[in-house]
Amino acid sequence: MSDKTALLALDWGTSALRAWRVAADGTVLERRREPWGILSLPEGGYPAAFDAITEGWRADGIPALACGMVGSRKGWQEVEYLSLPLDLHRLAGSLAAVPCSAGVLHLVPGLLDEARPDVMRGEETEAVGVLDALGHPAGEILLVMPGTHSKWVRVSDRVIASFATFMTGELFALLCRHSILGQGVPVGDGGAEARPARDEAFRDGVRAAASDGLAGRLFSTRALMLTGRLPAALVPDYLPGLLIGEELLRADEGGPAPDRVVLVGDAALTGRYALAFETLGRPAPMEVEAASVRGLYRIALAAALLPTFAGDAAC
Amino acid sequence: MSDKTALLALDWGTSALRAWRVAADGTVLERRREPWGILSLPEGGYPAAFDAITEGWRADGIPALACGMVGSRKGWQEVEYLSLPLDLHRLAGSLAAVPCSAGVLHLVPGLLDEARPDVMRGEETEAVGVLDALGHPAGEILLVMPGTHSKWVRVSDRVIASFATFMTGELFALLCRHSILGQGVPVGDGGAEARPARDEAFRDGVRAAASDGLAGRLFSTRALMLTGRLPAALVPDYLPGLLIGEELLRADEGGPAPDRVVLVGDAALTGRYALAFETLGRPAPMEVEAASVRGLYRIALAAALLPTFAGDAAC
Numbered sequence: 054m055s056d057k058t059a060l061l062a063l064d065w066g067t068s069a070l071r072a073w074r075v076a077a078d079g080t081v082l083e084r085r086r087e088p089w090g091i092l093s094l095p096e097g098g099y100p101a102a103f104d105a106i107t108e109g110w111r112a113d114g115i116p117a118l119a120c121g122m123v124g125s126r127k128g129w130q131e132v133e134y135l136s137l138p139l140d141l142h143r144l145a146g147s148l149a150a151v152p153c154s155a156g157v158l159h160l161v162p163g164l165l166d167e168a169r170p171d172v173m174r175g176e177e178t179e180a181v182g183v184l185d186a187l188g189h190p191a192g193e194i195l196l197v198m199p200g201t202h203s204k205w206v207r208v209s210d211r212v213i214a215s216f217a218t219f220m221t222g223e224l225f226a227l228l229c230r231h232s233i234l235g236q237g238v239p240v241g242d243g244g245a246e247a248r249p250a251r252d253e254a255f256r257d258g259v260r261a262a263a264s265d266g267l268a269g270r271l272f273s274t275r276a277l278m279l280t281g282r283l284p285a286a287l288v289p290d291y292l293p294g295l296l297i298g299e300e301l302l303r304a305d306e307g308g309p310a311p312d313r314v315v316l317v318g319d320a321a322l323t324g325r326y327a328l329a330f331e332t333l334g335r336p337a338p339m340e341v342e343a344a345s346v347r348g349l350y351r352i353a354l355a356a357a358l359l360p361t362f363a364g365d366a367a368c
Numbered sequence: 369m370s371d372k373t374a375l376l377a378l379d380w381g382t383s384a385l386r387a388w389r390v391a392a393d394g395t396v397l398e399r400r401r402e403p404w405g406i407l408s409l410p411e412g413g414y415p416a417a418f419d420a421i422t423e424g425w426r427a428d429g430i431p432a433l434a435c436g437m438v439g440s441r442k443g444w445q446e447v448e449y450l451s452l453p454l455d456l457h458r459l460a461g462s463l464a465a466v467p468c469s470a471g472v473l474h475l476v477p478g479l480l481d482e483a484r485p486d487v488m489r490g491e492e493t494e495a496v497g498v499l500d501a502l503g504h505p506a507g508e509i510l511l512v513m514p515g516t517h518s519k520w521v522r523v524s525d526r527v528i529a530s531f532a533t534f535m536t537g538e539l540f541a542l543l544c545r546h547s548i549l550g551q552g553v554p555v556g557d558g559g560a561e562a563r564p565a566r567d568e569a570f571r572d573g574v575r576a577a578a579s580d581g582l583a584g585r586l587f588s589t590r591a592l593m594l595t596g597r598l599p600a601a602l603v604p605d606y607l608p609g610l611l612i613g614e615e616l617l618r619a620d621e622g623g624p625a626p627d628r629v630v631l632v633g634d635a636a637l638t639g640r641y642a643l644a645f646e647t648l649g650r651p652a653p654m655e656v657e658a659a660s661v662r663g664l665y666r667i668a669l670a671a672a673l674l675p676t677f678a679g680d681a682a683c
Contacts, residue, residue: 126594134595165591169576169580169584169587169588169591170591170592171587171591172591172594172595202587218591219583219584219587220547220583220586220587221583223548224547227542227547228542230546231545232542265532265618266614268534268535268582268611268615269534269618269619271534271535272486272534272535273484273485273486276480276484276485276486276487276533277485279487280480280485282485296583299581299583303581303583
């Protein structure tokens with residue numbers, strides 16, 4: 054292991070830009086984060102943001118690779134969506150490139166699932182990282198990636214077969230801020246209520262979604278509050294129960310039963326999903342941290358962006 | 369028939385106040401409407417609004433009856449919810465009263481369906497009006513009342529047996545104004561697009577909801593736009609298709625098949641629902657205009673607020 058930079062890896066999303074200096078064996082040597090998502094770039098736009106976040110890291114011959122919304126229509130350069138099914142080699146063979154102070158910045162394409170249709174940019178790289186962390190397992194793997202736009206990704210023998218987006222996080226924020234369901238609800242994290250009461254309110258929401266569906270029970274949030282059966286401070290627990298419950302029920306329809314369900318992300322979010330699985334009587338999913346840097350490194354290796362010996366060492 | 373006032377009837381909702389001067393036989397002699405919903409009262413509050421909208425109509429012994437949010441916690445006086453099942457006589461026997469310049473203003477209570485739970489204020493009166501217009505039919509009647517908060521009301525042998533609220537109108541407004549799905553969508557009524565294209569986009573939305581559910585297909589709106597398969601100007605047609613499609617699918621689950629499905633409301637709204645029924649291959653529902661004044665008159669008769677001869681004439 055050396056502390057020599059072999060890859061500049063960037064996850065460039067809507068609201069944040071993260072960068073890592075990575076060694077030839079995949080070790081993260083340094084990390085940085087700025088609020089320079091594609092909707093909040095600093096003066097000078099993309100080139101200036103890239104220069105600032107890789108300041109002192111750049112050197113001749115060191116490749117740079119980015120994933121996320123940086124490749125969208127509003128990004129640095131639009132990169133076409135790749136169709137499914139998709140394996141790592143086609144993904145790594147389809148990188149785009151935009152000139153920059155490091156020579157070129159390679160961009161990971163987004164994916165298009167024609168069937169729904171559905172699109173993603175960034176999660177494909179997280180998926181590659183997770184599969185790498187799991188040792189590239191064969192069989193049917195279902196990756197559940199909670200967030201503003203949750204992604205459910207079906208991987209079949211190491212190939213991304215299909216995926217679906219659920220706007221769970223965005224819907225929750227909208228409903229709290231702008232709908233009648235948020236009226237009279239205290240703003241905050243519900244910290245005033247005890248954890249068991251919060252978990253039970255969440256479970257009630259999951260069960261309500263399971264019995265009549267989200268659309269048929271959304272207004273029950275209001276009715277429970279008006280009739281005094283749900284304290285206003287627990288609405289921020291009941292409502293995610295409804296939304297996540299619906300997500301689990303709808304995402305799981307059709308398709309072969311997965312050999313493994315993997316929850317990807319920070320414990321704060323995945324904990325709620327794990328509780329929803331339990332409430333619906335389903336087996337507990339495995340939980341892993343998201344690691345887009347691991348996916349970026351794996352894609353860079355497959356694309357032969359790194360010196361060959363590094364690739365050999367890691368394969 | 370006479371032009372003598374026998375009843376002052378008010379439908380007092382969240383955003384509007386409507387009033388009718390009604391003769392003893394139920395004929396509407398005069399109507400008024402003001403934007404004085406309970407969230408936008410004029411100076412002087414409820415008494416001033418009541419006086420202004422009934423100006424010149426009031427006289428000794430003329431009863432006044434109001435339905436809607438005026439009886440809610442934020443209304444003139446809170447009126448408890450009545451439980452189900454509920455017939456016209458219990459509803460009429462449970463009126464509340466608040467002192468006013470006309471003596472008292474009688475208030476129609478709201479309803480509570482314990483099962484979900486769910487609540488309504490105002491639609492129970494519309495339901496009474498519709499059932500009266502249909503001649504108080506026996507059997508299973510399903511009233512579909514589209515709106516900001518659509519209500520699906522099950523009537524079983526003239527008794528309100530259950531109901532469910534769908535936040536379809538509010539969700540559509542939220543998603544257009546505040547979510548990523550509204551980004552890049554022209555504001556307006558889609559008038560620039562031809563009607564057949566708009567109807568087809570709406571039908572596509574209904575079919576998408578039928579195949580994967582609203583939650584699993586909501587983001588398809590964005591994916592269709594990004595991939596050029598749905599013109600931005602047709603998002604305001606596709607999205608209601610998804611929402612109304614989900615509403616029809618979820619509202620119809622469980623319960624005995626109704627003998628009659630009745631769509632209640634203005635043609636602008638019910639037309640879309642009729643198209644959704646057709647797209648899902650269901651029989652066309654009967655369509656009737658909403659008439660809360662007819663419901664108010666019928667409740668006033670049953671509550672013996674009007675002189676007896678009027679009651680006899682109308683029964």
